[in-house]
Amino acid sequence: MEIVTQRLITALNNMGLPNLDAKVYAALVYLNSVGAKELIDFVEISKPSVYDSLQKLEERGLVVKNSYKPSIYTAVSPNLAIEIINREYDQAKEVALEELQHLIQSQKIKEENDAIWTVFGERNIRPKIREMIHSAEDYIICLMGERYIPLFEDLEIFAPLTLYIVSNDPDISSRVEEKLGKSNTSVTSIPISEIVKGMPHSTKKEQSPELMDISNLFEIIIDDKETLSIPPIRTNKLTGLHSSIDLMLYVAIDRMEMISGLAIHTPGKKKRK
Known part of the structure; x- marks a missing residue:
């Protein structure tokens, strides 16, 4: 054969x-x-x-x-x-999606101490971020390096989007807004030097270019529900921390304000304590 x-x-x-x-x-x-x-x-x-x-x-x-x-x-x-196989696949896909959505709506609410997850590797982090962005309903606030811009492209985004992009390119804000083409999108660029000044360091060694990589920086807050953070460190494998705990959401806001030097306003229902 x-x-x-x-x-x-x-x-x-x-x-x-x-x-x-x-x-x-x-x-x-x-x-x-x-x-x-x-x-x-x-x-x-x-x-x-x-x-x-x-x-x-x-x-x-x-x-x-x-x-x-x-x-x-x-x-x-x-x-x-x-044609027959594709038709069967499409039908199965619709049933599977419907049933999985039902499971999500019926899922048990986890205890808060179980709601912190580590996401390893770019292969896992990127689809997780896109899923978070797509599922947002009330707002998206994100502070990030330029490398993550493609994650927002070719994706249905329903919630108002506020992006803070770490870049020395003065025209990047207008280009990204034009690329995304959404009226409820706000894009602000922050020079790398401003981010470096705002980074907390316990030793001068931690400010070394050998340890830091600002392009890896990523902080996102979705609605009043979840956050994902990737530290600006030089690494061969990205690692993100994802959480839905209220305290972690407040910490994420504080961290974004400290790093960027900006006042981060979240239009969701919850207010910072």
């Missing part, structure tokens, strides 16, 4: 066709119309497994069996097969 490549089987797997079903369907496309015995000899899979796969493929509309004895099996055209 070397003519049926693993590349093809993997692609069909990724589209939602189980491994055995993918092999049987691909074999039928190559063999055209064949009986079960010839198919079994070709795929070198046990007889019960092949018959089981044929039945599943037939039920999904990917294989047609004639009424003659012995039965002859024919694969539907690849274009029709992909």
